[in-house]
Amino acid sequence: MQKMTKTLLGLTSALTLSVALPNIAKADELTLCWAAWDPANALVELSKDFTAQTGTQMKFEFVPWPNFADRILNELNSGGKLCDLLIGDSQWIGGSAENGYYVKLNDFFDKEGIKMSDFAEAAVNAYSTWPKGTPNYWALPAMGDANAWFYRKDWFNNPEIQAEFKEKTGRDLTVPQTWDELLETAKFFNGKEIDGKKVYGAAIFTERASEGITMGATQALYPYGFKYENTTGKYDMEGAVNSEGAVKGLEAYKELYKCCTPPGYTDAYMGETLDAFKSGQAAMAMNWFAFFPGLAKDENVGGDKIGFFVNPKQATAASTLGGQGISVVANTDNMDGALAYIKWFAQPDVQKKWWQLGGYAVHNAVLNDPSFKDSQPFAADFLVAMNQVQDFWQEPSYAILLQAMQKRLHDYVVADQGTAKEALDGLAQDWKEVFEDEGKL
Amino acid sequence: MSSANTAHSVVEPSATTKRVAGAIVIIYALVTMIPLGWIFLTSFKSPPDSISYPPKIVFTPTLEGYCNLFTTRTRQTPEYIESLGPPTSTCDEITRSRNMVIAGPSNYWPRFQNSMIIAFGSTFLAVFLGTLAAYGFSRFRVPLADDLLFFILSTRMMPPIAVAIPIYLMFRGLGLSDTALGMILLYTAVNVSLAVWLLKGFMDEIPREYEEAAMIDGYTRLQAFRKVVLPQATTGIAATAIFCLIFAWNEYAFAVLLTSGTAQTAPPFIPTIIGEGGMDWPAVAAGTTIFLVPILVFTILLRKQLLRGITFGAVRK
Amino acid sequence: MDQVTLVTDTNSSFVDKAADAAVRATPTTVANRVRGMSDRSIAWAFITPTIALLLAINIFPLLWAIYLSFTNFRANRPNAAIDNVGLRNYERVLNDADIWQAMQTTAHFVFWTIVLQTVIGFTLAYLIDRKFRGHAFWTTVILIPMMLSPAVVGNFWRFLYQPQIGLFNYIVSFFTGIPPSSFEMLGSVSLAPWAIILVDTWMWTPYVMLICLAGLRSIPDYIYEAAEVDRASGWRQFWSITIPMALPFIMLAVLFRGIENFKMFDMVMLLTGGGPGSTTEVASITLKREAFESWLTGRSSAFAILLFVAVFGLANIYVKALNKVKQR
Numbered sequence A: 001m002q003k004m005t006k007t008l009l010g011l012t013s014a015l016t017l018s019v020a021l022p023n024i025a026k027a028d029e030l031t032l033c034w035a036a037w038d039p040a041n042a043l044v045e046l047s048k049d050f051t052a053q054t055g056t057q058m059k060f061e062f063v064p065w066p067n068f069a070d071r072i073l074n075e076l077n078s079g080g081k082l083c084d085l086l087i088g089d090s091q092w093i094g095g096s097a098e099n100g101y102y103v104k105l106n107d108f109f110d111k112e113g114i115k116m117s118d119f120a121e122a123a124v125n126a127y128s129t130w131p132k133g134t135p136n137y138w139a140l141p142a143m144g145d146a147n148a149w150f151y152r153k154d155w156f157n158n159p160e161i162q163a164e165f166k167e168k169t170g171r172d173l174t175v176p177q178t179w180d181e182l183l184e185t186a187k188f189f190n191g192k193e194i195d196g197k198k199v200y201g202a203a204i205f206t207e208r209a210s211e212g213i214t215m216g217a218t219q220a221l222y223p224y225g226f227k228y229e230n231t232t233g234k235y236d237m238e239g240a241v242n243s244e245g246a247v248k249g250l251e252a253y254k255e256l257y258k259c260c261t262p263p264g265y266t267d268a269y270m271g272e273t274l275d276a277f278k279s280g281q282a283a284m285a286m287n288w289f290a291f292f293p294g295l296a297k298d299e300n301v302g303g304d305k306i307g308f309f310v311n312p313k314q315a316t317a318a319s320t321l322g323g324q325g326i327s328v329v330a331n332t333d334n335m336d337g338a339l340a341y342i343k344w345f346a347q348p349d350v351q352k353k354w355w356q357l358g359g360y361a362v363h364n365a366v367l368n369d370p371s372f373k374d375s376q377p378f379a380a381d382f383l384v385a386m387n388q389v390q391d392f393w394q395e396p397s398y399a400i401l402l403q404a405m406q407k408r409l410h411d412y413v414v415a416d417q418g419t420a421k422e423a424l425d426g427l428a429q430d431w432k433e434v435f436e437d438e439g440k441l
Numbered sequence B: 001m002s003s004a005n006t007a008h009s010v011v012e013p014s015a016t017t018k019r020v021a022g023a024i025v026i027i028y029a030l031v032t033m034i035p036l037g038w039i040f041l042t043s044f045k046s047p048p049d050s051i052s053y054p055p056k057i058v059f060t061p062t063l064e065g066y067c068n069l070f071t072t073r074t075r076q077t078p079e080y081i082e083s084l085g086p087p088t089s090t091c092d093e094i095t096r097s098r099n100m101v102i103a104g105p106s107n108y109w110p111r112f113q114n115s116m117i118i119a120f121g122s123t124f125l126a127v128f129l130g131t132l133a134a135y136g137f138s139r140f141r142v143p144l145a146d147d148l149l150f151f152i153l154s155t156r157m158m159p160p161i162a163v164a165i166p167i168y169l170m171f172r173g174l175g176l177s178d179t180a181l182g183m184i185l186l187y188t189a190v191n192v193s194l195a196v197w198l199l200k201g202f203m204d205e206i207p208r209e210y211e212e213a214a215m216i217d218g219y220t221r222l223q224a225f226r227k228v229v230l231p232q233a234t235t236g237i238a239a240t241a242i243f244c245l246i247f248a249w250n251e252y253a254f255a256v257l258l259t260s261g262t263a264q265t266a267p268p269f270i271p272t273i274i275g276e277g278g279m280d281w282p283a284v285a286a287g288t289t290i291f292l293v294p295i296l297v298f299t300i301l302l303r304k305q306l307l308r309g310i311t312f313g314a315v316r317k
Numbered sequence C: 001m002d003q004v005t006l007v008t009d010t011n012s013s014f015v016d017k018a019a020d021a022a023v024r025a026t027p028t029t030v031a032n033r034v035r036g037m038s039d040r041s042i043a044w045a046f047i048t049p050t051i052a053l054l055l056a057i058n059i060f061p062l063l064w065a066i067y068l069s070f071t072n073f074r075a076n077r078p079n080a081a082i083d084n085v086g087l088r089n090y091e092r093v094l095n096d097a098d099i100w101q102a103m104q105t106t107a108h109f110v111f112w113t114i115v116l117q118t119v120i121g122f123t124l125a126y127l128i129d130r131k132f133r134g135h136a137f138w139t140t141v142i143l144i145p146m147m148l149s150p151a152v153v154g155n156f157w158r159f160l161y162q163p164q165i166g167l168f169n170y171i172v173s174f175f176t177g178i179p180p181s182s183f184e185m186l187g188s189v190s191l192a193p194w195a196i197i198l199v200d201t202w203m204w205t206p207y208v209m210l211i212c213l214a215g216l217r218s219i220p221d222y223i224y225e226a227a228e229v230d231r232a233s234g235w236r237q238f239w240s241i242t243i244p245m246a247l248p249f250i251m252l253a254v255l256f257r258g259i260e261n262f263k264m265f266d267m268v269m270l271l272t273g274g275g276p277g278s279t280t281e282v283a284s285i286t287l288k289r290e291a292f293e294s295w296l297t298g299r300s301s302a303f304a305i306l307l308f309v310a311v312f313g314l315a316n317i318y319v320k321a322l323n324k325v326k327q328r
Helices: A002-020 A038-054 A065-077 A090-098 A106-112 A121-127 A159-169 A179-189 A212-224 A244-260 A270-278 A289-296 A335-345 A348-357 A379-386 A398-413 A420-438 B015-042 B064-070 B078-082 B090-097 B108-139 B145-154 B160-174 B180-205 B208-216 B221-250 B253-258 B266-272 B281-302 B306-310 C014-018 C021-025 C039-068 C088-094 C097-128 C135-147 C150-160 C167-176 C192-217 C221-229 C234-262 C266-271 C283-292 C297-327
Strands: A029-035 A057-063 A085-089 A140-143 A147-152 A200-203 A282-288 A306-309 A324-328 B071-075 B100-105
Touching (some): A029 A038, A029 A065, A029 A335, A038 A289, A038 A335, A038 B071, A038 B100, A065 A085, A085 A090, A090 A324, A090 A398, A106 A335, A140 A335, A147 A379, A159 A179, A179 A212, A179 A282, A200 A270, A212 A244, A244 A398, A289 A306, A289 A379, B015 C097, B015 C135, B015 C167, B064 B071, B064 B108, B071 B090, B090 B100, B108 B145, B108 B180, B108 B266, B108 B281, B108 C039, B145 C039, B160 B180, B160 C039, B160 C297, B180 B221, B180 B253, B180 B306, B180 C039, B208 B221, B221 C039, B221 C150, B253 B266, B253 C283, B266 B281, B266 C150, B281 B306, B281 C150, C039 C297, C097 C135, C234 C297, C266 C283, C283 C297
Parallel strands (some): A029 A057, A029 A085, A200 A282
Antiparallel strands (some): A085 A324, A147 A282, A147 A306
């Protein structure tokens, strides 16, 4: 025992000493923070070029989506120095701009000749500006994204299944064009035996803790006519949030959840829907475009077996926005290095390679390239989706607004409490209170 | 005594009783070990095997989970992979066989190092301060001693999230957010209450006549403390140290709220290990396995002092 | 010998109980005061650093939290003015249906974990006390779960509970014949509260077992021998000797588990995150959401203070009861 104590003491004092030494921040090192997902790993690969050109070492801090907002906003709030560069979610921009967490990039863009008109307009508006629609830039669009669908093309093309579908529904088995068709198709596949396995209709987002169910359900809510406000900027939510269409949309989402999701998908977000699809359980699944390059190359379900489609219409055409801009964190010790990275990243050639490696560049040099649409099986869909995106509140208080929606939706859809009307009425009320507390109502 | 003539002594259960009792306890022990065994097995599965249904009990073991734990990978086209030159390691080979390339190291090892630095650093400080304070409380009349001791212990009753709110603001003001130093100070403060309690118990058991004899021989009080009391208390100090270490090693709530990367420890990191798209369960299992090994060792070392530690010295054996 | 002591006297707090009376009984000797630093200064030099650290990292923040609980402060609005709102935060917390819901969830969780762990833990202790061959080894094996990190445990149980790929449903299915994908431990409103109770029981039953074992071993053999002389049946001995004599220990175990589970955060956070809906949202999770996601720092401080008062008050009442039991 005595010997052990001594070893223990020796070890601890050595370690304590190493802590006491100040962390010398290296001038030629940058830490980039983002979510942990496929495109982030592609960015690591891409950034090797930056290191080769400038000698700046890149470090990466990737946080999984369910913890991403939580952890990085906490980091920004706490005045930490973890991130020099941050690819932060679109909803954060209001708070981060108003609290001074991000560096305003207008002067830098002017000086370096980086023009926002070189990037897709919807992306600039969503990922870079605050207040919305003004030319105040807090980020460079880094990654365009929207929620969309993918399906088992091999099953959809199977003549037997096609015949059966025709017999049951009276129409051809095609990619769903409307939410009604989506539900019908999901119900058709659900419970079927294919290749000796029971399969399910669709894997969708139901995650509770962060933003999952909101990002999933808005795929139904928007097309059915859900709106945040009757008049933009007025915060008049009554009759918009809980409109008749919105109620129908939420009911449709619950119907899809109840009838056709694989068992256990009660708290599912990006990873789970991918798992459901990759393990051959789901005929269709929703997810962000970000994952599509990986899916298309998947050993088991990629290649000819997979197809992609934009979120179906209903009353209107709409998709839930994802995607992020890259910002410089105001607290950084390496401002020059961080800006140099952005300058490098904005170059058309780098943007092209970014798209090749699996990132969604929104630079016009990439999007307007005639070969773009055919460069990937989902490229054309991406352009369609980006033209019909809607985003959640980007208000500084977005986190409280999001939490209220998460709770209302999960209580109704998954925990089976109350009606859709009650859920949305309650949501409008919750949001009203938040804006009253803010003094905006 | 009449009972002495019966087949078995009152306090010595019969052989049958023993066998039945033993069987039940062993079954319970084995059942509770299933989850741990499963995690261990999963760490040697390939990702597809880990999520196959029904779960696979027989599978081909692979080190892929451990490779994935320590690297970040990205899926690329075969042409791109071929352009890179020959693989440089076993992990590289495994990764490429899945049409992926290793983009860089993962953050697991830095987090593991943080865990070690913070756990050992705070343990050292807590035991050091705790030993002094325990000696003070054990040997001297301290005014309001009971109140002070009560206050020291009651700090452990607050929910960690409740404590974290003001600590968060304080660390932000002092620039201690996401630093190892901040976490060491915080864990020390939490652990010192346990350390004082336990060590006071151990010190109380050392007869004060020893020191008094030493002091009559010409030692000062400090010398007597160092040369007589401390050697006697070694076992107690070691046991206390391991308890503090286990707390700091396992702690999650403070770590998840007060660190974000630079000083983040392993417990908040392990659940966030994800692979391409979904959870990479073999990598999570590998990370869990590596993280649990030190604790298993300590549990075995500590089994005799366990009771005293977990009850704040309220129960001694 | 297995000399087991439940250190205790009749003071009002359980902490005081654990304090050893010996310190107060023995006066400092004259010799101590002669040479070197005076005992008084040594005492203060030894104790002050600990107290200072606790003041800095425990008490000062606590006072700060009390102050914040009367304001509308939000930690993510560094530029906003801080207004004093009086008792409004407390009013809002106490009138918040979600918070009461969380308190009920917590109570359900605390109650059932304690019941299960006490019953199973005591039974195990009783069996181990039959001193079969190898009992020491198996005791150590049983203790392993409680030494692990609750967060890491929660995370890997989430894997075990997956209805399709997880082991748990298959084991249940093997013994009962219910198809493994027909129930969702973490996803169903009716099962999720039991899923977290089960994991907590798996993890902490050894703890209760260990304390109960100490209690059983503290009962002197002669009492049983005397009972045997009186021809008391085994059953009667169990109820009139074993249980009453072990009761203080059991109650102590209940106290420690109660406090710990009242604070429960990490394991549940990683198992269910409070879901489905808000079915398993225990108080600490609600507090975390208010404080570190909504950043309603003032209001969450009020909630935190109320939680602290509740656990502190309940623990003290309980200790009074515990002391009564021991005095009998």
